[in-house]
Each structure stands twice: as structure tokens, then as C-alpha cells.
Amino acid sequence: MKRILTFCTIILMLISSFGCILGLDLDPMSLEEMTAATEIITQDVYWTRFGKTYHMFEDCQALQGSTVFTGTVEDAFDAGHKYLCRFCASRAGIDNTEIRIEEE
Numbered sequence: 001m002k003r004i005l006t007f008c009t010i011i012l013m014l015i016s017s018f019g020c021i022l023g024l025d026l027d028p029m030s031l032e033e034m035t036a037a038t039e040i041i042t043q044d045v046y047w048t049r050f051g052k053t054y055h056m057f058e059d060c061q062a063l064q065g066s067t068v069f070t071g072t073v074e075d076a077f078d079a080g081h082k083y084l085c086r087f088c089a090s091r092a093g094i095d096n097t098e099i100r101i102e103e104e
């Protein structure tokens, strides 16, 4: 029984790493999460080419020195940036649990 569990774990790990390589979205956002974010953050947001976060402030410390893209929250999600930067979240006073906020 333990062997089967180990085997399943390995298969799952393989699937998820292949998914990442292929660019599959293994962590899709729920409609509730998208709605909460787009209702609360109506301004344009900022993100960089890499990473998973987006920002509410163009002068955020995490954006320094990077090429910054801008657009709506939906644009950021489409680009794979699903987590609100924790610096921007605290600066804007956002602690809504339905919005995905970057973990420390």
C-alpha cells in the first residue's frame, strides 16, 4: 500500500513538472477570486516579465530596475501574474482573503 502511494506521488510530481514546462495552468483562478480582484482593484496594475505577482503602485520597491508592463487586472492574470504583491497590498490596505496575495 505504501509503495502505491509513493508511486502516485512520483507520477503527480512528474505531471506537475511537465505541466510547468509546457506552460499549462495548473493553478487556475476561480471565478470568485477573479471577481473579487477586479471589483476591488479597478485601476491599472503593473507587472514584470517574470514572476507571478502584479503591483498597484508603479513606484513599488519590487519593480525597481525591471521592465514594467501595465494593464488591467485581467491583463495581469492573462499574463500569468495572479498574486498581488505583498508590499502593494499592505500599502493599499488590502487584506481581502479572496484576493490572492503573494506569500512572504
Ligand SMILES: [Zn+2]
Binding pocket: 054, 055, 056, 057, 060, 061, 062, 063, 085, 086, 087, 088, 089
Ligand atoms: Zn508591489
